[in-house]
Amino acid sequence: MDSLIRTETDQIAAIRILLVESPIKMARQQGVGHIKGTVKRVLLQLTSRDGITGWGEAAPWEVFTGTPEAAFAALDVYLRSVVIGWPLSNIRGLTQAMDRVLVGHHEAKLAVEMAMFDILGKRSGLSVAELLGGRVRDRIPLSFSIADPDFAADLDRMHQMVPQGNRIFKVKTGVKPHAEDMAHLEAMRGAFGDGIDLRLDYNQALQPFGALRVLRDVERFAPTFIEQPVPRDALAVMVDFRRALDTPILADESCFEIGDLQEVIRLGAADAISVKLMKVGGMLKGQGLMALADAARIPGYGGTLWEGGIALAAGTQFIAATPGISLGCEFYMPHHVLTEDVLEQRIENCDGHVIVPTGPGLGITITEHSLKDGARQLAEA
Numbered sequence: 001m002d003s004l005i006r007t008e009t010d011q012i013a014a015i016r017i018l019l020v021e022s023p024i025k026m027a028r029q030q031g032v033g034h035i036k037g038t039v040k041r042v043l044l045q046l047t048s049r050d051g052i053t054g055w056g057e058a059a060p061w062e063v064f065t066g067t068p069e070a071a072f073a074a075l076d077v078y079l080r081s082v083v084i085g086w087p088l089s090n091i092r093g094l095t096q097a098m099d100r101v102l103v104g105h106h107e108a109k110l111a112v113e114m115a116m117f118d119i120l121g122k123r124s125g126l127s128v129a130e131l132l133g134g135r136v137r138d139r140i141p142l143s144f145s146i147a148d149p150d151f152a153a154d155l156d157r158m159h160q161m162v163p164q165g166n167r168i169f170k171v172k173t174g175v176k177p178h179a180e181d182m183a184h185l186e187a188m189r190g191a192f193g194d195g196i197d198l199r200l201d202y203n204q205a206l207q208p209f210g211a212l213r214v215l216r217d218v219e220r221f222a223p224t225f226i227e228q229p230v231p232r233d234a235l236a237v238m239v240d241f242r243r244a245l246d247t248p249i250l251a252d253e254s255c256f257e258i259g260d261l262q263e264v265i266r267l268g269a270a271d272a273i274s275v276k277l278m279k280v281g282g283m284l285k286g287q288g289l290m291a292l293a294d295a296a297r298i299p300g301y302g303g304t305l306w307e308g309g310i311a312l313a314a315g316t317q318f319i320a321a322t323p324g325i326s327l328g329c330e331f332y333m334p335h336h337v338l339t340e341d342v343l344e345q346r347i348e349n350c351d352g353h354v355i356v357p358t359g360p361g362l363g364i365t366i367t368e369h370s371l372k373d374g375a376r377q378l379a380e381a
């Protein structure tokens with residue numbers, strides 16, 4: 001089969017893998033894996049035989065999906081030989097081939113798929129959203145996460161961001177004592193009233209025993225949803241919350257890929273899901289996940305780990321072409337958290353929305369200059 005579909009000019013001829021580190025502007029307190037100082041990611045450059053380059057990015061988080069060092073090794077040692085010589089005209093086949101030679105490592109496989117679509121787009125003049133079926137939206141509502149250990153700094157940010165059109169704020173609750181969470185929610189509703197869309201994310205912080213009382217308390221602030229209140233395997237408890245509360249429950253850590261979603265649907269454990277390309281391991285797989293979610297009338301939300309501009313460009317293209325992801329996205333890293341990024345120009349944010357790029361491929365430009373300027377390189381292969 002492979003020999004039949006491979007042609008000379010559309011094969012991948014070269015692969016370049018970079019482990020990079022970027023400083024961040026603000027501390028982030030998430031309940032697990034507090035981030036301060038820097039984040040590490042893997043960047044991937046593929047070049048086709050006719051000289052077109054495409055970019056991908058793997059941005060694992062060690063407490064969530066894996067490590068950047070493991071993604072680097074997966075690409076360098078295990079996936080390199082699969083990717084070299086593979087034709088751009090068969091991305092679906094490549095995702096199957098990668099799954100055959102390597103279990104897990106979703107972020108590394110996603111980086112390959114991303115770079116393949118980027119090249120295919122540049123060759124055809126189409127954006128990745130168009131290659132994924134066509135765009136159903138040109139802009140995506142942007143959610144900013146309230147996760148600074150210094151809440152006063154976050155409140156100051158909100159006072160700057162709300163007049164600029166930002167409406168959605170997701171508060172990382174359960175990190176500080178419940179009484180502090182309540183005081184912060186009171187302060188935010190007091191300052192902005194119904195003018196903001198508040199969401200809460202516990203990042204699995206609550207123990208099931210006693211959690212319902214906590215969630216009943218925070219319901220008075222009318223959150224749009226409560227994300228992952230309890231550990232990822234406590235699905236039966238999430239079923240109970242859905243019965244007891246008016247606020248929708250969103251599954252993040254409980255739902256990585258399609259098998260997880262099947263279980264969520266079977267039990268009735270969530271009203272919505274956070275879709276992260278780093279969890280599901282590909283844009284094609286993400287669309288498969290959302291096809292099942294659509295059938296169960298479960299909307300998606302565009303979540304992130306610590307992606308930079310390349311992966312968030314892919315996320316933006318993916319959401320533009322995936323109707324069911326209707327709850328916005330949290331792609332705020334390049335504008336608000338990373339001090340540097342490897343893109344020549346950041347993806348535009350306007351009126352509290354991420355604007356979907358219209359150029360071919362991922363719609364971004366990376367040069368050797370922007371690459372050198374935009375990230376500290378720790379290793380290259």
Ligand SMILES: [Mg+2]
Nearest residue numbers: 201203227252
């Ligand atoms: Mg989350």
